[in-house]
Amino acid sequence: MDHPIRVSSSERNHKKSDKDMAVEKISDVEFGEVLPAFTPDTSLENVKKFVSAAGWDSPRFTDHEAAKEQGLPAALVPGIMSQGFLSAMIHHWAPNAEIKMIDTVFRAPCLVDDQYNINGVVTDIDTEKGSVEIDLTVTNSANETRVFGTANILI
Amino acid sequence: MTGQDSIDVESLREEFLGQVFDEYVFSLDADQLAQYAQSCGETASKFTDPNDPDFQAPPTIASSFNPRKAYPDNFPSFQGLGMDAGKSVHLEKPMRAGEQITAKTSMHDIYTKSGRSGRMVFFVNRMTMVDSQGVVLGSSDTSVVIREKPQEE
Amino acid sequence: MILDMHAHSIKSDDGRAKVENYCQWIKAKNISIDGFVLTEHRQFDNESDYSELGKANNITILKGSEVETEYGHVLVFGVTLALQDEFDFSNINLELEKVIEACNKHGAVAVPCHPGRPRVGMAAHLEEFGVPSGVEIVEVYNGGSRENEDEIAIQMAEELSCAGIGGSDAHIVSQIGKCGTKFDAPIETIDELVEALKSNSFTAIKLQQEQ
Numbered sequence: 129m130d131h132p133i134r135v136s137s138s139e140r141n142h143k144k145s146d147k148d149m150a151v152e153k154i155s156d157v158e159f160g161e162v163l164p165a166f167t168p169d170t171s172l173e174n175v176k177k178f179v180s181a182a183g184w185d186s187p188r189f190t191d192h193e194a195a196k197e198q199g200l201p202a203a204l205v206p207g208i209m210s211q212g213f214l215s216a217m218i219h220h221w222a223p224n225a226e227i228k229m230i231d232t233v234f235r236a237p238c239l240v241d242d243q244y245n246i247n248g249v250v251t252d253i254d255t256e257k258g259s260v261e262i263d264l265t266v267t268n269s270a271n272e273t274r275v276f277g278t279a280n281i282l283i
Numbered sequence: 284m285t286g287q288d289s290i291d292v293e294s295l296r297e298e299f300l301g302q303v304f305d306e307y308v309f310s311l312d313a314d315q316l317a318q319y320a321q322s323c324g325e326t327a328s329k330f331t332d333p334n335d336p337d338f339q340a341p342p343t344i345a346s347s348f349n350p351r352k353a354y355p356d357n358f359p360s361f362q363g364l365g366m367d368a369g370k371s372v373h374l375e376k377p378m379r380a381g382e383q384i385t386a387k388t389s390m391h392d393i394y395t396k397s398g399r400s401g402r403m404v405f406f407v408n409r410m411t412m413v414d415s416q417g418v419v420l421g422s423s424d425t426s427v428v429i430r431e432k433p434q435e436e
Numbered sequence: 437m438i439l440d441m442h443a444h445s446i447k448s449d450d451g452r453a454k455v456e457n458y459c460q461w462i463k464a465k466n467i468s469i470d471g472f473v474l475t476e477h478r479q480f481d482n483e484s485d486y487s488e489l490g491k492a493n494n495i496t497i498l499k500g501s502e503v504e505t506e507y508g509h510v511l512v513f514g515v516t517l518a519l520q521d522e523f524d525f526s527n528i529n530l531e532l533e534k535v536i537e538a539c540n541k542h543g544a545v546a547v548p549c550h551p552g553r554p555r556v557g558m559a560a561h562l563e564e565f566g567v568p569s570g571v572e573i574v575e576v577y578n579g580g581s582r583e584n585e586d587e588i589a590i591q592m593a594e595e596l597s598c599a600g601i602g603g604s605d606a607h608i609v610s611q612i613g614k615c616g617t618k619f620d621a622p623i624e625t626i627d628e629l630v631e632a633l634k635s636n637s638f639t640a641i642k643l644q645q646e647q
Contacts, residue, residue: 159460159464160461160464160465166324168323168324169322169324174322175322177318177321177322178318178319178322178323180318181315181316181318181319181322182315182319182347183315183347183349184347184349198364199364200364206367207346207367207369207370208343208346208347208367208370209322209323211343211346211370211372212319212320212322212323212324212325212341212343213323213324214343215323215325215341215342215343216320216323216324216325216326216341217324219325219326219327219330220324220326223327226374226377227342227343227374228373228374229371229372229373229374230342230343230371230372231369231370231371231372231452232369232370232371233368233369233426233450233452233607234366234367234368234369234370235450236399237366246324249610251457251460251461251608251609251610252457252460252609261457263452263608263609263610263611264608265608270582270583272582273580276452276607276608277369277371277452277608278452278608278609369450394449394526395528396449396477396478396504396528397504397508397509397528397555397556398555398556399553399554399555399556400555401555402528405449
């Protein structure tokens with residue numbers, strides 16, 4: 129099986145949204161706006177770096193065979209890493225955003241070396257408070273939702 | 284070990300909900316924060332470069348904090364594979380490298396449900412974090428699920 | 437009249453949508469539904485009253501439940517206090533035939549949902565437990581279905597001569613209205629919904645939206 133070329137975190141494959149510029153202020157945000165999605169690096173190499181940094185060094189994340197021995201289909205991308213991907217997507221879209229709340233449900237596991245899309249859409253804007261609510265999803269190549277949730281940010 | 288059929292959720296809730304069962308103090312390492320952020324795809328230097336004047340932990344870092352004990356003392360152990368079912372983070376202010384953080388954890392909820400992978404029991408712990416001045420930095424809820432059988436995929 | 441028959445709010449343990457935000461989304465995105473039914477997991481929300489919110493937005497907002505049985509999950513429409521006294525909605529080991537019996541006694545309707553889904557769908561349990569009596573309607577379109585789960589549901593419905601409804605199974609705002617149920621007559625109350633379900637005057641439809 130050919131392994132896809134892994135890109136570094138600085139070379140994400142961003143889908144372009146309708147807007148050319150990053151969001152800088154609340155008036156730049158549109159209700160229903162789709163955040164630029166990206167395909168994160170879920171390679172074993174990157175997951176190993178992540179769990180080492182997080183202090184979550186467990187074979188279920190770093191070793192496909194060990195994960196299978198635990199009854200898992202393969203090594204897992206930690207849920208907190210998926211949450212980190214979602215947070216990064218928000219920051220790509222609105223570099224000045226301050227995430228005040230991010231809440232994710234891990235509906236099904238994300239597997240190391242599989243491809244996923246990180247998605248978001250604006251579902252509420254409070255111009256007085258300067259806050260934006262965003263629906264979040266992580267979907268697989270079959271467009272099935274593996275993670276969903278919401279974030280509340282200040283711009 | 285307790286099987287899921289014998290779980291008395293109401294008794295567990297009465298006995299364990301709300302009590303702080305773990306407290307510890309720690310600080311965050313700049314290089315680890317930078318790597319954490321880079322691996323998640325963050326590109327802003329305030330998250331990826333410890334030399335940035337506004338260098339700070341990525342907001343989801345609080346999800347990675349684990350209490351020293353997963354459960355209160357005398358909490359029954361359960362059969363099955365435990366996995367993260369969800370995480371939520373509320374942030375009052377950014378966390379910084381070197382900052383001394385006190386984390387207190389209590390059990391917030393216990394419930395059962397059924398899903399694609401069979402019957403499951405959920406435990407939700409809440410961790411609150413304060414800095415050395417006692418200022419609240421934020422909180423994070425961790426939902427752990429014990430499935431009676433591993434994921435079907 | 438099109439209703440999304442299966443949606444969750446923050447009242448459900450894994451729901452993350454506020455009801456007012458569902459309304460805002462439906463209107464702003466011109467979602468082709470006239471209303472939705474909140475079917476919270478393992479409970480009936482006796483407290484919340486969405487009538488004013490519904491009127492303000494010209495959206496029908498009704499309440500039901502999603503309970504758990506040996507045949508998987510089941511939507512219940514027409515929940516009353518008396519029905520809630522018949523069985524514990526939070527119990528994940530309910531018996532489907534007893535749920536149906538209780539619903540029949542109290543004028544409610546029980547509809548197995550996502551029947552094509554592994555473990556929590558009815559089709560997965562027919563071999564073990566047999567065909568349950570009293571099931572007349574099943575959910576054939578579910579917005580959260582994977583792979584061929586809806587196809588399994590449709591096939592089972594045909595084999596068992598069940599009518600079919602559709603619902604999004606939305607847990608976040610942007611998922612509302614992916615699937616729905618088209619009714620012949622207008623529906624503004626839960627009694628009218630139950631009446632329409634019992635008279636078999638509806639069709640399941642898919643309303644997928646691209647974001």
